[in-house]
Amino acid sequence: MGQGDNVTKQAPPRKLEMIxxxxxxxxxxxxxxxxxxxxxxxxxxxxxxxxxxVPLVVASQIRRTSDPGVVLLEALxxxxxxxxxxxxxxxxxxxxxxQLLRILIEVFxxxxxxxxxxxxxxxxxxxxxxxxxxxxxxxxxLSQTMLSTARPDLAISGWALFRDGGFALTIxxxxxMASAAYGGGLTPAAAGSKRSRREDPARNKNTAFDTRSRxxxxxxxxxxxxxxxAFGLLFAESQNRAVRIGAALILFAGLWRVLSKSRxxxxxxxxx
Amino acid sequence: MEKVTGLGxxxxxxxxxxxxxxxxxxxxxIHAKVQELAQPxxxxxGAIYVTLDRLxxxxxxxxxxxxxxxxxxxxxxxxxxxxxxxxxxLRESAAxxxxxxxxxxxxxxxxxxxxxxxxxxxxxx
Numbered sequence: 001m002g003q004g005d006n007v008t009k010q011a012p013p014r015k016l017e018m019i020x021x022x023x024x025x026x027x028x029x030x031x032x033x034x035x036x037x038x039x040x041x042x043x044x045x046x047x048x049x050x051x052x053x054v055p056l057v058v059a060s061q062i063r064r065t066s067d068p069g070v071v072l073l074e075a076l077x078x079x080x081x082x083x084x085x086x087x088x089x090x091x092x093x094x095x096x097x098x099q100l101l102r103i104l105i106e107v108f109x110x111x112x113x114x115x116x117x118x119x120x121x122x123x124x125x126x127x128x129x130x131x132x133x134x135x136x137x138x139x140x141x142l143s144q145t146m147l148s149t150a151r152p153d154l155a156i157s158g159w160a161l162f163r164d165g166g167f168a169l170t171i172x173x174x175x176x177m178a179s180a181a182y183g184g185g186l187t188p189a190a191a192g193s194k195r196s197r198r199e200d201p202a203r204n205k206n207t208a209f210d211t212r213s214r215x216x217x218x219x220x221x222x223x224x225x226x227x228x229x230a231f232g233l234l235f236a237e238s239q240n241r242a243v244r245i246g247a248a249l250i251l252f253a254g255l256w257r258v259l260s261k262s263r264x265x266x267x268x269x270x271x272x
Numbered sequence: 273m274e275k276v277t278g279l280g281x282x283x284x285x286x287x288x289x290x291x292x293x294x295x296x297x298x299x300x301x302i303h304a305k306v307q308e309l310a311q312p313x314x315x316x317x318g319a320i321y322v323t324l325d326r327l328x329x330x331x332x333x334x335x336x337x338x339x340x341x342x343x344x345x346x347x348x349x350x351x352x353x354x355x356x357x358x359x360x361x362l363r364e365s366a367a368x369x370x371x372x373x374x375x376x377x378x379x380x381x382x383x384x385x386x387x388x389x390x391x392x393x394x395x396x397x
């Protein structure tokens with residue numbers, strides 16, 4: 001038996017490896033699958049190894065791709081979308097129990113979906129950005145469906161869920177497009193620090209994430225302007241105090257994001 | 273000079289493993305070395321990845337991909353090396369550990385030092 005045969009014999013089952021590959025974020029797939037392959041002893045050991053390793057790799061990738069400012073902005077946007085569609089009137093409704101619990105669960109699930117999508121994204125293409133927003137909203141809607149089963153008093157109608165989800169999808173998509181106009185903040189680099197990306201052509205090839213190499217389209221500037229204009233108008237014109245607070249918070253978080261991003265970009269320019 | 277933040281115990285172990293492994297520092301070997309250093313605690317491969325990512329983000333480490341090898345199913349290794357900042361952080365940690373050691377010996381006496389040496393199978397400093 002040749003060495004090649006021996007190597008083939010020690011390989012993990014192809015289907016199992018494919019499942020692990022699918023669950024591992026693309027930016028980390030190469031080394032994680034290689035390391036698991038090298039440690040392979042039996043299918044059970046491989047599965048157990050992967051079950052312990054992959055969740056931590058995903059968590060690490062989420063940490064690397066998450067930006068507190070972005071998370072805050074998206075949390076506010078989701079809260080606003082699900083609250084606005086809820087039919088509450090007045091500031092009292094803004095913090096009204098038990099609907100608050102329902103909205104918070106939706107926001108949390110939506111954020112989880114967005115963070116997971118960030119961890120698995122490989123490019124900033126329009127398709128992947130749409131998929132990202134859809135993942136976040138789908139998870140938020142799914143959580144609502146599950147909550148309705150467990151707590152019927154918190155259930156909302158299918159139409160309301162569809163309307164809220166659609167609103168959230170539109171706002172998140174616009175915010176993502178807008179973010180590209182002010183420096184790509186809503187979809188941070190998948191792979192980690194700039195330094196590691198610079199020194200790592202293979203990872204660069206995998207993720208192709210350098211936002212500065214990509215030109216900003218007119219649509220992205222349009223979306224940015226739309227988001228600010230829409231929430232600005234809501235803030236100025238709405239009679240509902242809760243809606244005004246929500247719009248003001250989103251505007252504030254957005255402006256803060258723009259300012260902090262422009263400062264970061266100007267400070268990193270010389271190294272680029 | 274860039275500021276060095278304090279290292280956690282696990283970070284110290286990972287940096288020490290990379291320091292000792294030199295050119296052969298990648299996921300599997302780092303895990304084996306950390307496992308050896310952390311005895312009797314068990315260490316998961318996932319925890320190693322998390323720490324490597326964090327240290328890389330802090331610019332204590334640099335990484336690159338090696339050529340793919342058949343024993344890894346044709347996949348490349350992600351190799352790591354210590355950066356100057358990482359070396360400085362490790363040196364500072366080692367100096368702190370030495371001070372802790374000296375103070376402990378001073379407080380608990382030479383007998384404890386000899387006992388410790390016998391228990392862990394290493395010579396005393």
